[in-house]
Amino acid sequence: MKNHHRSVKVLRRGDLAKLTGCNLETIRYYENIGVMPEPPRTSKNYRAYDESHVGRLRFIMRARELGFTLDEVRDLLALVDGGVQTCGEVQGLANSHLASVRAKIDDLKHIERVLSSTVAQCTGDDVPECPVIDALTEVT
């Protein structure tokens, strides 16, 4: 029977957390740093969210999953909120992020190569000589 006569179902912070899978505290954090808007409050000072906040938070979470930094998320949201975002602008942001993702992959691949080739030389025996230690100790 609750909310039966109310036009908009009010979500509390815990509801929003459950709906999105976001950590409860992270929601407040996002509000503090300005990526989530300050929601209206109930008479008892509880945050009162609605469906629009669910969408916003999901947007942020998806962007984070794609590795966008919170700064980049802010930029994306600013474009969306401005209502005047163009595909070109968004593409620009996405492409520069993509470049940094690729750079990270290259870094890690380099590490992977060095590490795996070094480990491959290990005997794995109960002896003190170890190619990994040698590589780290090397007097270059």
Next chain:
Amino acid sequence: MKNHHRSVKVLRRGDLAKLTGCNLETIRYYENIGVMPEPPRTSKNYRAYDESHVGRLRFIMRARELGFTLDEVRDLLALVDGGVQTCGEVQGLANSHLASVRAKIDDLKHIERVLSSTVAQCTGDDVPECPVIDALTEVT
């Protein structure tokens, strides 16, 4: 003429930083968290390093370059310092680190695939419709 009669050349923190390329403050940080040993001090309380510290710091820096966390570095150093490290033990550490590197690569590759395929659909035009925004807004 300086240090001419001294058996061991003493290095100050700045010297160590220059020799290794490590940031000056980072050296103190490494000491605080216990991966660099507390060096002896001069009468005026200056840290007095020697060649062994250069080796130690280089070891740490190489391990960091290979993506080992400082916790893992601590473990490696403990094995080395124990003097009883075995190739098998070190190989174990290196392999588990290698696994996490590979996991990170996989994560990033997934991101790269999603991102690049989405961006590829962009017209890049001056229009508000954008596949990237759509992907982030999607009502799944």
Next chain:
DNA sequence: TCTAGGGTCTGTAGCTGGTACAGGCTCAAG
């Protein structure tokens, strides 16, 4: 009606791996 338990509110501390700066000493060159 009282009470126990959950939820929420705030501010703040902790994590990793550093980096930077203030305020005070000390040292070497000119």
Next chain:
DNA sequence: CTTGAGCCTGTACCAGCTACAGACCCTAGA
């Protein structure tokens, strides 16, 4: 003797959260 560089300490800051203390508030059961 002065001036600038280097060093000392503690502390604050960055991202991106996460967690906890202490104070409210709300609801269900006895």
